[in-house]
Amino acid sequence: MFGTQSTRDISFEFQSQIPNWRPSIYTRRANITVKFQDLYGFTVEGNVDDVNVLNEVREKVRQQGRVWWALEANKGANWYLQPQISSISEGIALKSSLKLSALTNTITLKRLIRKGIPPVLRPKVWFSLSGAAKKRSTVPESYYNDLTKAVEGKVTAATRQIDHDLPRTFPGHPWLDTPEGHATLRRVLVGYSFRDSDVGYCQGLNYVAALLLLVMKTEEDAFWMLAVLLENVLVSDCYTNNLSGCHVEQRVFKDLLAKKCPRIAAHLEALEFDVSLVATEWFLCLFSKSLPSETALRVWDVLFNEGAKVLFHVALAIFKMKEEELLLAHQVGDVINILQKTTHHLFDPEELLTVAFDKIGSMTTNTISKQRKKQEPAVMAELDQRLRRLNSLNEDDK
Amino acid sequence: MATIGHNNLNAKLVLLGDMGAGKSSLVLRFVKGQFLEFQESTIGAAFFSQTLAVNDATVKFEIWDTAGQERYHSLAPMYYRGAAAAIIVYDITSTESFARAKKWVQELQKQGNPNMVMALAGNKADLEDKRKVTAEEARVYAEENGLFFMETSAKTAVNVNDTFYEIAKRLPRAQPAQNPAGMVLVDRPVESSQAASCCS
Numbered sequence: 001m002f003g004t005q006s007t008r009d010i011s012f013e014f015q016s017q018i019p020n021w022r023p024s025i026y027t028r029r030a031n032i033t034v035k036f037q038d039l040y041g042f043t044v045e046g047n048v049d050d051v052n053v054l055n056e057v058r059e060k061v062r063q064q065g066r067v068w069w070a071l072e073a074n075k076g077a078n079w080y081l082q083p084q085i086s087s088i089s090e091g092i093a094l095k096s097s098l099k100l101s102a103l104t105n106t107i108t109l110k111r112l113i114r115k116g117i118p119p120v121l122r123p124k125v126w127f128s129l130s131g132a133a134k135k136r137s138t139v140p141e142s143y144y145n146d147l148t149k150a151v152e153g154k155v156t157a158a159t160r161q162i163d164h165d166l167p168r169t170f171p172g173h174p175w176l177d178t179p180e181g182h183a184t185l186r187r188v189l190v191g192y193s194f195r196d197s198d199v200g201y202c203q204g205l206n207y208v209a210a211l212l213l214l215v216m217k218t219e220e221d222a223f224w225m226l227a228v229l230l231e232n233v234l235v236s237d238c239y240t241n242n243l244s245g246c247h248v249e250q251r252v253f254k255d256l257l258a259k260k261c262p263r264i265a266a267h268l269e270a271l272e273f274d275v276s277l278v279a280t281e282w283f284l285c286l287f288s289k290s291l292p293s294e295t296a297l298r299v300w301d302v303l304f305n306e307g308a309k310v311l312f313h314v315a316l317a318i319f320k321m322k323e324e325e326l327l328l329a330h331q332v333g334d335v336i337n338i339l340q341k342t343t344h345h346l347f348d349p350e351e352l353l354t355v356a357f358d359k360i361g362s363m364t365t366n367t368i369s370k371q372r373k374k375q376e377p378a379v380m381a382e383l384d385q386r387l388r389r390l391n392s393l394n395e396d397d398k
Numbered sequence: 399m400a401t402i403g404h405n406n407l408n409a410k411l412v413l414l415g416d417m418g419a420g421k422s423s424l425v426l427r428f429v430k431g432q433f434l435e436f437q438e439s440t441i442g443a444a445f446f447s448q449t450l451a452v453n454d455a456t457v458k459f460e461i462w463d464t465a466g467q468e469r470y471h472s473l474a475p476m477y478y479r480g481a482a483a484a485i486i487v488y489d490i491t492s493t494e495s496f497a498r499a500k501k502w503v504q505e506l507q508k509q510g511n512p513n514m515v516m517a518l519a520g521n522k523a524d525l526e527d528k529r530k531v532t533a534e535e536a537r538v539y540a541e542e543n544g545l546f547f548m549e550t551s552a553k554t555a556v557n558v559n560d561t562f563y564e565i566a567k568r569l570p571r572a573q574p575a576q577n578p579a580g581m582v583l584v585d586r587p588v589e590s591s592q593a594a595s596c597c598s
Contacts (some may be wrong), residue, residue: 161467164418166437203417203467204441242472274476278463280442290442329407333460336445383472390505 020266039081040293041174042216046347053347057294060350062351065118070300071108081128110305114357116349117301123216130304132224133230146222148187151194158193160200162186168207176210185210188223192230193229199230202239211288229286234308235372238284242383249283249308250276251375252368253315260316264326273332279315279340287314290343291352298349302357309368310356317356318342403456409569411464412478414502416495417466420521422485423552426465429560433553440465443477450566457566461481464503479507483515483565490520490549491528496536503543515568516545517561523549524556531592 031208034051037045039058046054072079082105117125127133138145166182175181193200208229212222230239238246254275258265268275281289287296287302303310319326322342329335346352413421422437422444429446446461462477463469478484484506488499499518506514518540520531533549540547547566550557 139475161417168439171434171436171438202469203465206439207441239469241469243469244472247472267462272480274478276473277445279444282439282474289438333445333447340445386472386475389508390501 036176038293040297041176041292042170043172044292044347046345047155050345050347059349061116061118061294064116065120067112068118068121069113071112075105078124080112080125098154108375109167112307113301114353116298119215119297121295122301123218123221126215126225126300126304127221130225130228132221132228134230135232136224142276144191144223147191147194151190156193156196156200159190160194161203162189162201163208165203169210173210176214181213184213184219188213188219191223192226198232198240202243204281204282205230207238207285207288209292211296211300214293215300233304243284244379244383246280246284247312247379247383248372248375250280251269251379252371253279253283253312255321255371256312256316256363256373261319261323264319264323267327267329268335271330271332271335273335275319277332278336282315282318282343285313286311287343290340292344294349295346295349295352298353302353307362307365309365312363312368313356313360314352316360317352320359321352321355405516407455407457407569407571408460409482409566410460410480411456411483411485411565412462412464413485413487414464414480414499414506415476415519416465416489416498417468418491419466419487419489419492419495419499420462420552421466421485424485424519424521424550424558424561426463427555427558429461431555435557436487440575442473448562449577450562452563452564452566455571457569459562459566474505475509478510481511481514481570483517485512485517485519485561485565486545487519488531489522490512490524490531490533491522493530496520496531500539504546507543513570515565516543516547517565518547519557519561520547520549521552524554 033045033047035045036051038054039061039317044050044054082102113125113129140146163186167177167184169185170176173181176185185206189201189205192205199205205226209222209226210327212225213219216222216225235245235249236251237243239245254265257275265275287299287341290296291299299314320341322338325338326335329338400481413425417439420437422440422513423433425444425446426432426434426437429448440463445461447458448461449456449458455563462481464474464477466501484502486499486502486506488495503516503518506516518536520533522528522537536549539545546568547559548557548564550561553557
């Protein structure tokens with residue numbers, strides 16, 4: 001789009017590099033583990049069944065693409081970028097007939113997005129639906145370039161930590177783990193650390209920003225996606241100072257698990273297994289570190305359209321899918337192994353999202369907000385208490 | 399599998415320490431015998447288990463490898479609660495990481511399980527030319543605080559398994575109280591001194 005920006009477009013394309021992997025009779029004979037690159041360049045290790053599932057998923061992605069093109073032919077180009085019902089309530093006056101069509105579009109789009117956004121449309125659809133486009137439109141066009149130039153060469157605690165984490169972010173990835181990949185990810189993370197000094201840099205954002213870069217392809221768009229995520233989509237203070245927002249989400253999650261999956265919750269409590277032991281990473285990395293890439297991105301498709309409650313749906317679904325197995329587990333280690341194995345092998349996004357949205361029951365953003373409000377005082381008190389304890393330790397030291 | 403005989407012990411172990419000190423690398427070396435120059439940064443915590451045979455008993459470690467960044471410390475109590483052992487890791491090339499390690503020791507002394515076996519690991523011992531923390535300084539500190547101390551290198555594997563073996567030997571043979579308020583174990587010296595001669 002802009003002269004300066006085009007040089008920073010991410011020049012990689014994986015789709016073409018990946019042959020459709022057909023298991024031969026030879027490989028069928030044994031349960032051989034194969035290594036290959038997935039749609040976004042991540043190395044996947046799996047057995048022949050996993051490869052078959054991935055090939056099916058790739059075919060489904062193509063079919064879903066055809067649904068989108070057909071709708072585009074019918075409703076007009078970029079119909080999905082039109083104002084949605086939520087923004088209409090913000091005061092855009094429309095004729096009732098238009099409202100109705102907007103409503104139908106909103107419903108159609110919601111269903112469509114739950115079925116997946118075709119990878120080629122993701123940058124455009126995410127940028128619009130998440131509110132990133134709107135966010136960017138409120139500042140001068142040169143904002144990102146000015147920001148990255150202004151902070152170049154500055155050293156802060158955040159930049160030191162970012163530098164430390166660059167080679168540790170999806171190491172071995174064919175683009176992220178190159179000097180160009182490191183430099184690009186660095187500019188996004190450092191830029192953001194200066195935009196919001198309360199957040200600065202929080203470990204976990206490296207994975208989120210990395211995946212955003214792979215999808216958005218343009219560094220600046222990835223930056224705005226990161227901004228809208230932290231500032232609008234997710235609960236506030238998820239990544240600041242003592243992760244208080246994350247603590248709140250974990251408590252809400254525990255309550256929801258007790259409500260939606262009471263047998264699992266009771267069983268895990270008896271094992272003295274705190275679900276936050278595993279769920280913290282899910283919520284902070286938005287599943288980017290635990291789910292296969294296409295599955296994680298399908299979660300993000302819905303996240304950007306429906307908001308942070310989606311994370312609860314998905315986390316609950318992972319437990320729900322393995323209810324019987326979890327109820328048979330008698331050791332903490334077994335519970336973790338079940339959950340890890342499950343998440344790492346969820347190559348079929350449909351399997352997860354069907355449970356997440358059809359079997360968990362609906363949860364409105366409103367009820368979740370109320371739950372958060374309820375948990376906040378307890379979290380603050382707990383964090384405060386810990387801080388006081390630590391300060392008294394330091395005084396002993398003197 | 400669920401039966402816990404006299405000679406089989408499950409022990410929860412937590413690794414704490416500054417970002418980049420090498421906690422995950424130590425675990426990877428111990429559990430899989432591997433070393434990666436760039437180990438993915440840990441978010442929240444990662445779980446591993448590994449069983450060791452010590453004398454006539456087996457110890458199954460349930461290992462929690464925690465995230466090092468300071469803001470993640472608010473999550474730490476969840477991981478060290480009920481732990482039978484802790485390895486506090488610092489990087490011998492960083493005085494900051496040693497200062498951070500001392501803070502962890504203090505916190506565990508006040509908040510952790512009182513019978514917890516604590517080890518101090520000065521990691522990256524292979525980087526002798528970049529050393530900032532002397533072994534002597536750390537040894538004195540460890541002695542003063544009743545910790546067991548070793549300098550380790552996840553890269554060269556030096557002292558990594560030994561650290562875990564030594565912890566296994568020092569574990570009280572009875573299961574640590576899961577609920578510290580429930581029972582008070584008699585405060586007795588750890589039964590390690592006579593066993594330590596075999597491999598150290």
